[in-house]
Structures are given as C-alpha cells and as structure tokens.
Amino acid sequence: MKALTRLALRVLSRVARPYLNSHGLLRVKKIFNKSALEWQPGNETVLVLAPHMDDEVIGCGGTLALHVAAGAAVTVVFLTDGRRGGGAQSDTAAAALADTRKNESRLALAELGITNIVFLDGEDGGLEATPSLAGALRAVIAAAAPDIVYLPFFLEEHPDHRAASALLLKAVGGTSLSFRCHAYEVWTPLFPNCLVRIDATIDAKRRALTHYQSQLAEADYLHTSLGLNAYRSSVLAEGSCRFAEAFCAVSLAQYLELFQSYSGVA
Numbered sequence: 001m002k003a004l005t006r007l008a009l010r011v012l013s014r015v016a017r018p019y020l021n022s023h024g025l026l027r028v029k030k031i032f033n034k035s036a037l038e039w040q041p042g043n044e045t046v047l048v049l050a051p052h053m054d055d056e057v058i059g060c061g062g063t064l065a066l067h068v069a070a071g072a073a074v075t076v077v078f079l080t081d082g083r084r085g086g087g088a089q090s091d092t093a094a095a096a097l098a099d100t101r102k103n104e105s106r107l108a109l110a111e112l113g114i115t116n117i118v119f120l121d122g123e124d125g126g127l128e129a130t131p132s133l134a135g136a137l138r139a140v141i142a143a144a145a146p147d148i149v150y151l152p153f154f155l156e157e158h159p160d161h162r163a164a165s166a167l168l169l170k171a172v173g174g175t176s177l178s179f180r181c182h183a184y185e186v187w188t189p190l191f192p193n194c195l196v197r198i199d200a201t202i203d204a205k206r207r208a209l210t211h212y213q214s215q216l217a218e219a220d221y222l223h224t225s226l227g228l229n230a231y232r233s234s235v236l237a238e239g240s241c242r243f244a245e246a247f248c249a250v251s252l253a254q255y256l257e258l259f260q261s262y263s264g265v266a
Contacts, residue, residue: 036192036193036194036195036235036246037193037194037195038194038195038196038197038236039194039195039196039249040066040196041063041064041066041067041070041072041196042067042070042072043067043070043071043072044067044072044146044147044148045072045073045144045145045146045147045148046064046067046072046073046074046075046146046147046148046149046150047074047075047077047140047141047144047146047148047149047150047179048060048064048074048075048076048077048149048150048151049077049079049137049149049150049151049152049164049167049168050076050077050078050079051078051079051080051127051152051158051160051161051163051164052078052079052080052082052085052101052124052160053078053082053101053102053104053105053108053212053215054104054105054108054209054212054215054221055152055161055186056076056078056109056150057108057109057112057205057208057209057212057225058186058209058221058225059150059152059184059185059186059245060150060182060184060245060247061112061201061204061205061208061209061245062196062198062201062202062204062205062229062243062245063150063182063196063198063201063245063247064076064112064114064150065112065113065198065201065204065205066196066198066200066201068112068113068114069113069200069201073116073144074112074113074114074116075114075116075117075118075140075144075146076105076109076114076116076117076118077117077118077120077137077140078102078105078117078118078119078120079120079122079127079133079137079160079164079167080120080121080122080123080124080125080127080160081098081101081102081119081121081122081124082097082098082101082102082124083095083097083098083101083124084124084125085097085101085124085214085215085218097214098121098124100214101212101214101215102119104211104212104213104214104215105117105212107211108208108209108211108212109208111204111207111208111211112201112204112205112208118140120133120136120137120140124160125159125160126160127159127160127163127164127167128159128160128162128163128166131167131170133167134167134170134171134173135171137167137168137171138171138172138175141171141172141177141179142175142177146179147179147180148179148180148181148182149168149179149180149181149182149252150182150183150184150247151164151165151168151181151182151183151184152164152165152183152184152185152186153165153183153184153185153188153190153248154183154258154259154262154263155188155190155262156185156186156187156188157187157188158186158187158188161186161187161188162263165183165255165259165263166259166263168181168256169256169259169260172252172256177252178251178252178253179252180249180250180251180252181248181249181250181251181252181254181255182194182247182248182249183247183248183249183255184245184246184247185228185246189228189246190246190247190248191248192232192246192247192248193247193248193249193250194246194247194248194249195232195235195236195244195245195246195247196244196245196246196247197233197236197241197243197244198229198243198244198245199241199242199243202226202229202242202243205226205229206222206226209221209222209225210222226243229243229244229245230242230243232244232245232246
C-alpha cells in the first residue's frame with residue numbers, strides 16, 4: 001500500500017470520529033473494529049453522484065432505500081451516459097446502449113422509490129477529461145441543496161470513479177456550499193468509518209440490480225456486490241446483521257482535504 005494511502009487512512013480515521021459522533025452515529029459492537037460506526041439513514045435531502053448506471057445501486061442502493069422509507073428527498077445524478085460499456089462499439093451501437101442503460105436506471109431506481117434522476121451525459125471512460133461538467137453539477141447541487149452527497153470514494157480503481165471527486169472539487173470551488181460526503185465502494189473496498197445495516201432493504205437492492213441486464217451480461221455484479229454487503233455485516237451486532245453498506249463519511253471540507261492531500265490536486 002502506498003505510504004500516502006496509509007497516511008490518508010490515518011487522517012481519515014482521526015478527523016471523522018468527532019464529526020460522526022456529532023451526527024448521532026453509534027459505535028459498532030465488535031470490539032476489534034473501533035474505526036467504524038453504525039448509522040441510521042433518515043429524511044435528509046440526498047444527492048447521489050454515480051459515474052455509471054449501476055454504481056449507485058451497488059454502492060449505496062440499500063441505504064438510499066432506507067432514506068426514501070424515512071421520507072428523504074433523493075436525487076441521483078449520472079455523470080456519464082454509459083455508452084462505452086462492454087468495449088469499443090460503433091457510434092450507433094454506443095448510442096443505443098446509452099439509451100438502454102438510461103432506461104434500466106429508471107427501472108432500477110423505481111425499485112428503491114427514487115424518481116428524481118439527472119443525466120449529465122459526460123464521456124464514459126473519460127470523465128476526467130470532461131471538466132466542463134463542473135458547471136452543470138454545481139447547478140444541480142445548488143438546486144438540490146443536499147444535506148448529504150454520496151459519491152465513489154477517491155481511492156476507487158476505476159478512473160471515472162476517481163474523477164467524480166475531482167469533478168465535485170471543481171463544482172464547489174468558490175462557493176459556500178456545505179454538506180456531508182458519504183463516499184461509497186464499488187470496485188475497491190474502502191476503509192470505512194460508517195456502516196449501514198441494509199437487511200430491511202436488501203431485497204429492493206437485489207431487485208434494482210436485476211434491472212441492469214446490460215451490465216449483468218458482462219459480469220455477475222449481483223453476486224459480487226451482495227457478497228461485499230454480506231462481508232460488511234460481520235462487524236455489526238455480533239452476527240445479527242446479514243447485510244451492510246460501508247462508507248467514508250466526513251464533512252465536505254474534510255473530504256476535499258483528504259482528496260487533495262492524496263491526489264496532489266490544488
């Protein structure tokens with residue numbers, strides 16, 4: 001592991017604890033895991049940044065369903081159009097795939113009770129090269145006025161996932177915007193400081209994922225994502241929890257400080 005990564009994780013663990021305690025988060029019961037806390041989603045105003053269609057369900061679908069059940073207003077923002085999934089294609093096939101994945105996302109999110117969806121149509125596979133999206137994202141954030149923004153953690157292996165943090169940095173630059181960042185895991189397990197039980201919504205998450213047929217044709221994301229959720233449950237309530245989602249939950253200022261420290265972005 002990079003020395004810089006180890007440093008980022010140490011800083012994260014230190015700065016997050018007082019923040020999480022101040023928002024009513026509870027320590028998990030396993031004595032060996034004192035770096036993570038359990039949290040119950042409520043009726044906060046929520047904005048979700050998903051680089052691709054299905055990232056939002058894999059990373060935080062169960063948690064989003066809990067938010068909705070508690071009366072939260074949830075908006076999902078897809079940063080790319082997904083047209084390059086599955087490898088190189090003709091422009092016609094790519095456009096058809098983009099339409100397919102947008103339709104799948106509407107069906108998937110309906111299973112979670114979410115109907116407010118924004119498509120920014122960035123370049124799939126090249127999100128880092130499309131900083132022009134920052135202005136559009138800034139407008140979406142300002143309109144939604146979220147209490148919490150969910151996004152992929154900046155240590156994710158996929159370049160589009162990492163680019164979501166850089167895009168957020170550009171979008172909030174020079175503004176007074178302030179909210180909590182709950183970074184989620186998709187491809188790369190993160191070092192969590194926040195865990196959410198999703199036993200009550202795991203069936204909804206499973207149903208939502210099954211709507212992403214064009215994604216599931218490439219790999220069994222249903223198996224792998226639910227397997228990760230099962231693993232995450234191991235530190236909650238001495239085995240009574242079966243599925244959980246894991247997050248890095250800190251303030252916007254702390255998240256951007258961590259991201260900039262790690263990436264060297266000014």
